Amino acid sequence: MIAPSILSADFARLADEVAAVNGEPGHRADWLHVDVMDAHFVPNLTLGLPVVESLLKVTDIPIDCHLMIEDPDRWAPGYAEAGAYNVTVHVEAAKDPVMLAKDLRAAGAKAGLSIKPNTPLEPYVEVLKHYDTLLVMSVEPGFGGQKFIAEVLDKARKAREMVDTGHLNLVVEIDGGINADTIEQAAEAGVDCFVAGSAVYGAEDPSRAIEALRAKAAPAFAHARQ
Numbered sequence: 717m718i719a720p721s722i723l724s725a726d727f728a729r730l731a732d733e734v735a736a737v738n739g740e741p742g743h744r745a746d747w748l749h750v751d752v753m754d755a756h757f758v759p760n761l762t763l764g765l766p767v768v769e770s771l772l773k774v775t776d777i778p779i780d781c782h783l784m785i786e787d788p789d790r791w792a793p794g795y796a797e798a799g800a801y802n803v804t805v806h807v808e809a810a811k812d813p814v815m816l817a818k819d820l821r822a823a824g825a826k827a828g829l830s831i832k833p834n835t836p837l838e839p840y841v842e843v844l845k846h847y848d849t850l851l852v853m854s855v856e857p858g859f860g861g862q863k864f865i866a867e868v869l870d871k872a873r874k875a876r877e878m879v880d881t882g883h884l885n886l887v888v889e890i891d892g893g894i895n896a897d898t899i900e901q902a903a904e905a906g907v908d909c910f911v912a913g914s915a916v917y918g919a920e921d922p923s924r925a926i927e928a929l930r931a932k933a934a935p936a937f938a939h940a941r942q
């Protein structure tokens with residue numbers, strides 16, 4: 717799956733920017749990645765629930781909210797109640813991630829857990845049994861257009877192995893620095909869903925960029941599953 721991140725879109729023309737990734741099958745975003753930043757958990761400020769509510773009115777692409785905020789236990793369920801498809805919180809910020817996953821699911825969303833590049837996976841394997849998505853950050857959260865940190869692929873590989881052996885049941889998603897040069901390595905590592913901001917919205921034709929990313933990932937994705 718390809719999930720364009722609207723962080724790299726033109727915020728003054730959001731509805732048009734969303735329409736630009738809602739093309740024919742093959743050119744269409746599978747999920748629309750929405751980065752919520754609070755200027756506390758990360759040093760950047762983006763958008764919040766009112767904008768997500770507006771986006772939900774203009775698209776049927778499942779909305780994948782990535783909450784880079786403090787106190788997600790308090791704020792994240794609101795995004796699920798609004799109708800976001802997947803709501804991801806940071807393990808470094810959640811106070812009770814197991815209870816939070818239950819709250820998100822009870823509100824009708826998939827529950828996602830994100831880990832920063834320097835956060836190890838192992839301590840959270842039991843917690844991840846309550847989640848539907850693992851978002852492996854391949855840049856420090858906060859800004860688009862950063863360089864891919866290849867070292868995080870070990871975490872994606874471990875997660876894939878646990879999914880394949882039935883220890884976990886989740887979508888492995890990666891976020892940060894994904895482009896035509898890096899997507900193959902991520903697909904080889906067993907990633908299912910690729911967030912791409914600048915590689916999609918920095919392209920002249922975002923829907924063609926999605927198609928190109930998918931074409932790069934597909935053979936490596938298939939190879940990793942042989």
Ligand SMILES: O=C(CO)[C@@H](O)[C@H](O)COP(=O)(O)O
Nearest residue numbers: 723857858860861893913914
């Ligand atoms: O969460 C984040 C950044 O914190 C991402 O979703 C970025 O929006 C990805 O942008 P690119 O690295 O693909 O340009």
